[in-house]
Amino acid sequence: MANARFAWGIDVGNRALKAVKLVPDGSGFRIDDFEVIEHETVLSSAGDNRESLIQTALANFVQRHPQKGGIAAIGVSGQQSFARFIKLPPVEEKKIPEIVKFEAIQQIPFPLDDVEWSYQLFREPESPDVEVGIFAMRKELIARHIAYFTDVDLNVQVVQMNPLAVYNAMYHDGQIDGTTMIVDLGAENADLIIADGERVWLRSIPIGGNNFTEALVKAFKLNFVKAEELKRNAATSKYARQIMQAMKPVFADLVGEIQRSIGFYASVNRESRISKVLAIGGTFRLPSLQKYLSQNLQLDVQKIDRLGASPPADPKLATTYSENLLSSVGAYGLALQAMSDTKITSSLLPAAIKREKVWRDKTKWFAAAAVLFALGTGVKMGVTKLEELKLASASQLQGQIGIIQSAAQAKDTEWSQIESEGGPDRSLIQNIKSLEKYRHTWNDILTDVHAAVMSAGPQAPLLTGDVEQIKSIPRAERSQIFVEKLSSVYSADLTGLLAAGDAEFKAQVGGVTGAAGTVGRGAFQPTRSGMPPGMDDGSGAAAVAGPRGYIVTMQLRTPNKGGFSFVDNTLIKSLLAINLAAALPDRHYYIPKAQIITSSRVANRQGAQAAGGQPGGFGGAAGGFRPPQPGGFGPEGNFGGGLPRGFRPPQPGAQNFDPNAGGNAAANVQRPPLPQVTNVVAQVDPFVDPLTGEDIRPDTDVTVAFVVVLDPAPPTPVEGADQTAAAQ
Numbered sequence: 001m002a003n004a005r006f007a008w009g010i011d012v013g014n015r016a017l018k019a020v021k022l023v024p025d026g027s028g029f030r031i032d033d034f035e036v037i038e039h040e041t042v043l044s045s046a047g048d049n050r051e052s053l054i055q056t057a058l059a060n061f062v063q064r065h066p067q068k069g070g071i072a073a074i075g076v077s078g079q080q081s082f083a084r085f086i087k088l089p090p091v092e093e094k095k096i097p098e099i100v101k102f103e104a105i106q107q108i109p110f111p112l113d114d115v116e117w118s119y120q121l122f123r124e125p126e127s128p129d130v131e132v133g134i135f136a137m138r139k140e141l142i143a144r145h146i147a148y149f150t151d152v153d154l155n156v157q158v159v160q161m162n163p164l165a166v167y168n169a170m171y172h173d174g175q176i177d178g179t180t181m182i183v184d185l186g187a188e189n190a191d192l193i194i195a196d197g198e199r200v201w202l203r204s205i206p207i208g209g210n211n212f213t214e215a216l217v218k219a220f221k222l223n224f225v226k227a228e229e230l231k232r233n234a235a236t237s238k239y240a241r242q243i244m245q246a247m248k249p250v251f252a253d254l255v256g257e258i259q260r261s262i263g264f265y266a267s268v269n270r271e272s273r274i275s276k277v278l279a280i281g282g283t284f285r286l287p288s289l290q291k292y293l294s295q296n297l298q299l300d301v302q303k304i305d306r307l308g309a310s311p312p313a314d315p316k317l318a319t320t321y322s323e324n325l326l327s328s329v330g331a332y333g334l335a336l337q338a339m340s341d342t343k344i345t346s347s348l349l350p351a352a353i354k355r356e357k358v359w360r361d362k363t364k365w366f367a368a369a370a371v372l373f374a375l376g377t378g379v380k381m382g383v384t385k386l387e388e389l390k391l392a393s394a395s396q397l398q399g400q401i402g403i404i405q406s407a408a409q410a411k412d413t414e415w416s417q418i419e420s421e422g423g424p425d426r427s428l429i430q431n432i433k434s435l436e437k438y439r440h441t442w443n444d445i446l447t448d449v450h451a452a453v454m455s456a457g458p459q460a461p462l463l464t465g466d467v468e469q470i471k472s473i474p475r476a477e478r479s480q481i482f483v484e485k486l487s488s489v490y491s492a493d494l495t496g497l498l499a500a501g502d503a504e505f506k507a508q509v510g511g512v513t514g515a516a517g518t519v520g521r522g523a524f525q526p527t528r529s530g531m532p533p534g535m536d537d538g539s540g541a542a543a544v545a546g547p548r549g550y551i552v553t554m555q556l557r558t559p560n561k562g563g564f565s566f567v568d569n570t571l572i573k574s575l576l577a578i579n580l581a582a583a584l585p586d587r588h589y590y591i592p593k594a595q596i597i598t599s600s601r602v603a604n605r606q607g608a609q610a611a612g613g614q615p616g617g618f619g620g621a622a623g624g625f626r627p628p629q630p631g632g633f634g635p636e637g638n639f640g641g642g643l644p645r646g647f648r649p650p651q652p653g654a655q656n657f658d659p660n661a662g663g664n665a666a667a668n669v670q671r672p673p674l675p676q677v678t679n680v681v682a683q684v685d686p687f688v689d690p691l692t693g694e695d696i697r698p699d700t701d702v703t704v705a706f707v708v709v710l711d712p713a714p715p716t717p718v719e720g721a722d723q724t725a726a727a728q
Helices: 047-064 095-106 138-150 162-172 209-220 224-232 239-269 289-297 316-323 329-339 353-395 397-419 424-440 441-453 466-472 496-501 502-508 564-576 725-726
Strands: 004-014 015-023 028-038 071-075 082-089 115-123 130-138 156-161 181-183 191-198 199-205 276-280 301-304 480-489 551-556 589-601 700-710
Touching: 004 162, 004 329, 015 047, 015 329, 028 047, 028 316, 028 329, 047 138, 071 138, 071 329, 082 095, 082 199, 095 130, 115 138, 130 138, 138 156, 156 162, 156 329, 162 181, 162 191, 162 199, 162 329, 181 239, 191 239, 191 441, 191 564, 199 239, 209 224, 209 239, 224 239, 239 289, 276 289, 289 301, 289 589, 397 564, 441 480, 441 551, 441 589, 496 502, 496 589, 496 700, 502 589, 551 564, 564 589, 564 700
Parallel strands: 004 071, 071 156, 181 276, 276 301
Antiparallel strands: 004 015, 015 028, 082 130, 115 130, 181 191, 191 199, 480 551, 551 700, 589 700
């Protein structure tokens, strides 16, 4: 690649093809050419025409720009690829490739034979720690993408994930200073890249320019093309205020996802603090977006206005380049890598193409080698004949060789038998090691549930715990959701439940009410594996028939007048946003289904006794309902607040444990008798808020069920379909 006269970085985006041509210029590079070719329609809504639109754009590009003597680097979507960053244990340098391959087998959710993968080492100059980035993409996806370029005779030498290309560009230009977040807001999704010294962290979220356009489609009853034009001209439109108001919910969703990502990164890297945010991507041409992010994130948000390479010399070309600079950073980073001048050098280029390139580079030496071979053939043939005569005469030596070969084969057979010993022990060790993978799973699920509950956006007074401040907000206006009970059932095969429609799903898990208060009373009967998640019995047989995981049920209460709709628009929406995002490290689950099963006023609870009696629960006197406790799972953010789970006070007349009984020497020690507890059950009114003393009968009881799938394969994006739906 270093011998190429020039290199093109080509990024085929949802709206347009962007290409940047770099040529050497002294000690740096110059942008010698630049191209933007917009598609006739956005690829995400092109359906069956998606492939032809890409082919047309590339054909036009090649026709306009001669390629002789140059190479190309192409980008692939972060949502279609896989990235994971892990720390390596201290090992010798020569063993690092072996350890990385072992980690790749553990981390990549597909067999290595089915993916193209590569890795990159990250090291601090004075630290012994080594972090590795492992990157992968399904072979069939990458082959189809490369075929678009090779079909028009482009010399593809680098295939890189778009987020890493953006990182390479910013690192090369010296824009990374301290802990820096890069927000690349494209048409379909936003790539979040956090660079901290030698470490990199990635996440892709399904919010992009199309979401803003769709908001205008709904608000102004326009088709997509006209709404897109309205968005692009928002800054100069006389209806700018109405346009920005219509897009405000998308602004809020974007900020929420970025804040969530920052919070997660800070929880894993407690010593790091993001100092600035670099804003790139065509969507940042929206007026006020930069200012909105800066105000809500409380961070310095800087919009990129130049790149490190010298701009095109042609004034007309320079103007086009300047207008499209924000959306061309990825293509610039790709071209830099093709010219061998980037921090991250890994590539997802298939091995077959790499070998073809090596042979092509060596072709010029073949002619010279052939001449030398012809000159030496005559001499060599004579020498070979002489050696054959010597070998034929050494029959005794051949017999010795045969004896040694037989002995070696016997040793090989013996070693195979020894190697197979200890198989069950190795399976047990592997099972025990696998348990570590899941040790944080339920803690993470509960953390996500807490975040979903808090997505209701409680008003500031609700967070103080001050009763008077809380009561200052009318009860029906409070953005509160209380979790009064949460239960789960593990299933080894969720296939039928995941395939069920909304009504069927509700019917299958609708047995939440009743004496037990748990899932499993409806048509759905959970299957159970005899082994914990991550383990098998060592037999080599498949542990489960389909996707496995949990069916989780929550019994909620909200004072908000929206009731059902309020929960659906906040908590349910937030739960469904917990997709694989497999970009989140150490997450082994996602939530494909979440639905409200029942909803009714608290006043309609059956079995609740009069004031001073005991709560009867959801659907019966033994329903397990407990009134909310002060400090419960509401805006204060705490679970519990009542008796510990499983605690039952001693009942009158029950036979209590006698600590002085027993047949050992300790029984002779005199101990004071235990006090007899006759009744510790508090008399409560189930219709009174124990914190504020308010009547809760106007509140709404809501039962929510959601499915947690363990170890899902990253969903393959559907061509022409909305990426958010594909991720779910």
